Amino acid sequence: MIRANGLTKKYGDKTVVDDLSFEVKPGTVTGFLGPNGAGKSTTMRMLLGLDAPTRGTATLGGRAYAGHTAPLTEVGALLEARSVHPGRSARNHLISLALTHGIPGSRVDHVLDLAGITEVAGKRVKGFSLGMGQRLGIAAALLGDPATVILDEPVNGLDPEGVLWIRNLLKSLAAQGRTVLVSSHLMSEMALTADHLVIIGRGKLLADTTVDSFVREAGAGAVKVVTPSATELAALLAGPSVTVTSESPGTLDVRGTDAEQIGRTAAAHGIPLYELTPRAASLEQAFMDLTRDSVEYNTTVISETSVKGHAA
Numbered sequence: 001m002i003r004a005n006g007l008t009k010k011y012g013d014k015t016v017v018d019d020l021s022f023e024v025k026p027g028t029v030t031g032f033l034g035p036n037g038a039g040k041s042t043t044m045r046m047l048l049g050l051d052a053p054t055r056g057t058a059t060l061g062g063r064a065y066a067g068h069t070a071p072l073t074e075v076g077a078l079l080e081a082r083s084v085h086p087g088r089s090a091r092n093h094l095i096s097l098a099l100t101h102g103i104p105g106s107r108v109d110h111v112l113d114l115a116g117i118t119e120v121a122g123k124r125v126k127g128f129s130l131g132m133g134q135r136l137g138i139a140a141a142l143l144g145d146p147a148t149v150i151l152d153e154p155v156n157g158l159d160p161e162g163v164l165w166i167r168n169l170l171k172s173l174a175a176q177g178r179t180v181l182v183s184s185h186l187m188s189e190m191a192l193t194a195d196h197l198v199i200i201g202r203g204k205l206l207a208d209t210t211v212d213s214f215v216r217e218a219g220a221g222a223v224k225v226v227t228p229s230a231t232e233l234a235a236l237l238a239g240p241s242v243t244v245t246s247e248s249p250g251t252l253d254v255r256g257t258d259a260e261q262i263g264r265t266a267a268a269h270g271i272p273l274y275e276l277t278p279r280a281a282s283l284e285q286a287f288m289d290l291t292r293d294s295v296e297y298n299t300t301v302i303s304e305t306s307v308k309g310h311a312a
């Protein structure tokens with residue numbers, strides 16, 4: 001079990017992690033999501049005792065990281081910045097880690113195999129591709145057979161086969177009863193991998209939910225309506241719980257009601273409909289909607305024109 005309680009990190013005046021509290025339970029894969037700069041890496045570094053929180057506490061298996069006598073057997077971690085001696089082979093890197101942490105050498109071949117890098121185990125790390133480096137980092141994280149696994153963006157640099165491998169690996173680690181926390185900025189990938197989601201933006205908790213309920217809510221999407229009487233229909237539909245937007249003349253995007261109700265309203269007022277299509281919001285869109293106000297650098301402007309009085 002990982003527990004963050006009021007975790008806060010300030011750099012100067014900037015609060016990059018802001019009073020964050022959440023739990024990560026054993027036996028599940030928990031996706032830690034947020035846009036770039038949301039504070040995911042900083043939070044993970046605080047969980048691992050690599051950054052001191054300005055306020056709050058983080059415990060792994062009931063104790064702070066520093067309180068564990070053999071941390072590598074309690075927690076395995078892959079962080080973005082790795083420090084592997086480039087002249088060392090993958091096997092030698094893992095052997096020296098095992099030796100310095102009192103881990104049996106027999107684990108080395110096991111994790112090399114688990115990470116699918118047995119064939120390149122004798123090669124120097126400096127010749128490794130990004131994907132091979134990621135696999136070596138994951139092998140190192142699993143070396144101590146840890147109860148808790150924390151991985152920061154593990155699919156970075158992996159090809160589709162590698163992405164699938166990570167997905168299955170994380171699921172099997174959770175099925176063995178381990179606590180698995182994995183960060184990503186890709187909602188679609190996490191939806192396939194995780195059971196639970198902790199979503200942050202600008203250091204603050206935005207959602208702590210199961211993937212199932214996030215998917216269900218994302219499915220409550222909009223209905224696309226094409227009609228020559230868009231302004232009239234928009235005025236009839238708009239209400240406290242119904243929002244109507246329009247991206248092009250004669251087309252409405254209606255949220256907060258369903259296709260049947262829209263069809264009935266249109267029929268009751270003799271409004272012809274050329275199209276009436278329920279649209280399930282994509283998961284990625286739901287994630288973007290949730291985090292829109294907390295992205296650090298906006299590169300795309302999603303323009304939605306309110307139809308109140310504007311739709312043609």
Ligand SMILES: Nc1ncnc2c1ncn2[C@@H]1O[C@H](COP(=O)(O)OP(=O)(O)OP(=O)(O)O)[C@@H](O)[C@H]1O
Pocket residue numbers: 011016034035036037038039040041042043185296
């Ligand atoms: N040592 C530091 N000094 C000052 N600011 C920092 C430091 N480390 C991180 N930050 C800032 O804290 C914020 C959160 O960064 P962090 O790397 O934790 O986010 P992230 O969610 O992991 O982002 P990404 O997905 O881009 O890796 C960013 O605005 C970053 O610039």
